[in-house]
Structures are given as C-alpha cells and as structure tokens.
Amino acid sequence: MLRPVLRLARVSCVLWLALAQLSCADQPRRYYKTPAQAASAVAPTVAPAPSEAELDWASRVGYPPPSAAVSPSLAPLQPATLADRAFESDEQVPVRHLVYRVSFIVPTELRGQRPPLRAPAGELHIDVARERLRARFVGPGWPVDEGTELRLRSDIPGVYLFAGHGGRPLAPGQLAAWFQGQENGRARSTLRVHREVGASGDGPGELVCALLAEWTRQDREEVLPRCAGGSLSPGFRFGPWSAELTAILPLTRSRQKLRADAEDPPLPIRAWPGRAMLEPAELGRLSAARVRTELRATSTEPGVLLVDNATEARAIVVVEGVPVGWAYPHSQVRFAGFTEGDYHVGAVRPFGQPATRATLLHIPGTLRVGKAGLPVRSAK
Numbered sequence: 001m002l003r004p005v006l007r008l009a010r011v012s013c014v015l016w017l018a019l020a021q022l023s024c025a026d027q028p029r030r031y032y033k034t035p036a037q038a039a040s041a042v043a044p045t046v047a048p049a050p051s052e053a054e055l056d057w058a059s060r061v062g063y064p065p066p067s068a069a070v071s072p073s074l075a076p077l078q079p080a081t082l083a084d085r086a087f088e089s090d091e092q093v094p095v096r097h098l099v100y101r102v103s104f105i106v107p108t109e110l111r112g113q114r115p116p117l118r119a120p121a122g123e124l125h126i127d128v129a130r131e132r133l134r135a136r137f138v139g140p141g142w143p144v145d146e147g148t149e150l151r152l153r154s155d156i157p158g159v160y161l162f163a164g165h166g167g168r169p170l171a172p173g174q175l176a177a178w179f180q181g182q183e184n185g186r187a188r189s190t191l192r193v194h195r196e197v198g199a200s201g202d203g204p205g206e207l208v209c210a211l212l213a214e215w216t217r218q219d220r221e222e223v224l225p226r227c228a229g230g231s232l233s234p235g236f237r238f239g240p241w242s243a244e245l246t247a248i249l250p251l252t253r254s255r256q257k258l259r260a261d262a263e264d265p266p267l268p269i270r271a272w273p274g275r276a277m278l279e280p281a282e283l284g285r286l287s288a289a290r291v292r293t294e295l296r297a298t299s300t301e302p303g304v305l306l307v308d309n310a311t312e313a314r315a316i317v318v319v320e321g322v323p324v325g326w327a328y329p330h331s332q333v334r335f336a337g338f339t340e341g342d343y344h345v346g347a348v349r350p351f352g353q354p355a356t357r358a359t360l361l362h363i364p365g366t367l368r369v370g371k372a373g374l375p376v377r378s379a380k
Contacts (some may be wrong), residue, residue: 082156090254103122109346182329186210187217190216314326326350
C-alpha cells in the first residue's frame with residue numbers, strides 16, 4: 001500500500017517542478033568557507049520516512065552536489081554593508097517567482113549567413129517581494145558561473161553577490177563591472193524595459209527595475225518609473241541580451257529566506273575559467289567556411305579551439321555566427337568538438353562591445369584576445 005503512495009508523491013513532485021521550476025521542499029543550503037570544510041561535507045540529512053527521503057532530491061534541483069561544487073579558490077564570505085535585521089523572522093510574506101528566458105543576440109558584425117544552430121538560452125530566476133529580491137543565473141547561456149545569485153533590497157543601493165569566488169557586497173555600479181568581468185572598471189549599458197499595455201500593476205515590479213538599473217549601471221530613480229505601480233515587466237533588453245517573461249508563480253516565503261545579506265547562503269558555486277555553451281557534438285554541426293583538402297601539421301589538439309583571453313574582461317566567443325562559450329579574464333580555455341577547417345571566429349564583451357573582430361581562423365587553432373602567453377586551463 002505504501003509503494004503506490006510513494007510513486008504518486010514522486011510523480012506529483014516532478015510535475016510541480018516542471019511547471020513551477022521550484023523545489024518541493026525548503027531544506028537549508030550550505031556554504032563552505034574553506035576547502036577543508038567542503039572536503040568533509042556530507043549530504044543534508046533527511047527525515048527517516050521513506051517518502052521524505054525519496055523526495056529530498058527535489059530540494060537540490062539546480063545545484064550540483066557539494067563535493068563537486070566547491071572551488072579550491074573559494075573565498076570566505078564577506079559581511080554585507082548592512083546586516084538585514086528586518087528580515088530575520090519566520091513571518092510569511094507574498095512573493096512572485098519569475099522565470100525570464102534570456103537569449104544572447106549576436107552582434108551584426110559577427111553574424112553568420114544561416115547558422116545551423118543556436119546557443120541555448122539562459123534563465124534568470126527571481127523571487128521578488130515588495131522590499132527584497134533574489135535572482136539566480138541558470139543554464140550555460142550566461143557568461144558567469146552556474147548558480148550565481150544576486151540579492152537586493154529596496155532601501156539600500158547596491159547588491160550582495162554569491163559567485164564562484166565567494167560572497168561579497170557590491171556598491172552601486174559594481175554589478176555592471178562584475179558582469180563585464182572588469183572588477184575595477186566602469187562598464188555601462190543602455191536598457192530597455194518592456195511594459196504590458198493595460199497592466200494592472202499588482203506585482204512588486206519596482207525591485208525588478210532596481211535590479212536592471214544596478215546591472216546596467218544606471219540610477220535606480222531613473223529606471224523605477226518604467227515599472228511604475230508595481231507592474232511586472234514582460235521582458236527587457238540591454239546590450240546583446242533579450243529577456244522574455246515565461247513564468248509567474250505567486251507563493252509565500254519566510255522573511256529570513258529573502259534577507260539580502262550573507263546569511264542563508266546558497267550551496268557553493270563552482271568557479272571556472274570559462275564555459276562552453278554547446279556540447280562537443282553540437283559544435284561538430286557547425287560548417288566550416290572553408291575545408292582544406294590537405295592536412296595541416298599542427299601540435300594543437302584535433303577539433304579544439306583554444307581561446308587565450310589576456311584582457312581585463314570576459315570574452316564571449318562566436319564561431320560562424322554562433323556563440324559557443326566564454327573565457328574569464330586572464331584565462332585560456334579549450335572548446336572541443338569542431339570539424340577541422342577554417343571558421344569565422346570573433347569575440348565580444350558581455351555588454352556587446354567587440355573584443356576581437358571576426359577573422360578566418362583554422363581549427364584546430366588559437367584565438368588570441370589581447371596578449372598571449374597564459375597558462376592553459378580547461379573550460380567547463
């Protein structure tokens with residue numbers, strides 16, 4: 001009798017995840033301040049009842065196991081500029097869970113004629129209430145570490161960031177520089193926020209606009225009117241990124257699950273020098289602009305594009321009009337799976353500025369962004 005009940009519970013949970021993209025349980029997340037703590041970590045304990053044990057995986061959907069998620073260079077958590085004492089209680093507050101599907105629009109100068117495939121879109125998951133917001137980067141379509149989390153509050157400018165190198169507060173304007181990869185730079189982007197005609201304004205949309213203002217280095221007060229009345233934006237665009245709202249789920253969260261400081265951190269986030277946006281098998285579907293009949297003598301690994309990014313910003317690599325991956329500043333990464341041939345290859349910054357112009361490059365080969373001569377590291 002118990003087995004059919006358990007089976008029905010599992011099916012219900014899977015359907016709930018597919019529709020809402022949320023966890024079915026609210027288990028506490030762990031964050032490890034040192035590699036030693038990470039190495040000795042064990043899986044979260046679960047209730048002894050079989051049904052609870054079988055459904056516990058749902059609380060960790062979207063997160064890698066702790067043993068695989070810890071970076072050796074993980075830094076300790078830095079305290080927030082101001083502790084979020086107002087959100088310490090278990091009081092339940094209404095929240096909107098939003099899912100934006102975000103696509104990278106290849107700049108005109110790097111577009112191919114008819115690319116055979118597209119890079120997968122990323123998703124931005126947002127839990128937003130009237131006074132607090134948490135956003136998480138999901139999927140390989142982003143030029144940031146998977147699971148990176150942003151926290152924002154309505155009464156203080158700036159954000160709190162959890163990324164591959166730990167957690168730290170970012171002052172107003174620093175989020176744009178971080179996204180560009182220029183920690184000490186002054187990156188900025190134009191912003192367009194879509195508004196739904198006749199919107200009722202019944203959602204906490206102002207904080208979504210506040211997040212976009214921080215993200216593009218703009219004054220919050222200048223952007224907030226675009227979400228006047230609390231209306232939730234059906235989409236937005238800045239730089240080469242275009243977002244479309246695909247899901248809204250009303251729910252409740254405890255205030256402590258919305259606090260915008262270093263408390264209640266997510267699971268550790270793996271830091272990578274770069275990441276492929278496509279699988280090797282998908283890269284093999286890209287057609288070379290020119291295929292040579294003779295074999296070229298080269299010491300480079302077959303089918304591998306090596307990207308040497310010696311600049312101060314992230315570089316998104318585009319091959320035959322298709323974004324294939326990204327490289328962190330001062331890193332070298334490999335993207336494997338190409339068929340040997342000559343390809344049009346270039347790179348852009350996360351806000352769309354050119355990093356290198358499109359050139360005809362033989363693969364296997366090396367794309368150099370800035371000066372060369374860095375130690376080679378592997379992409380995710």
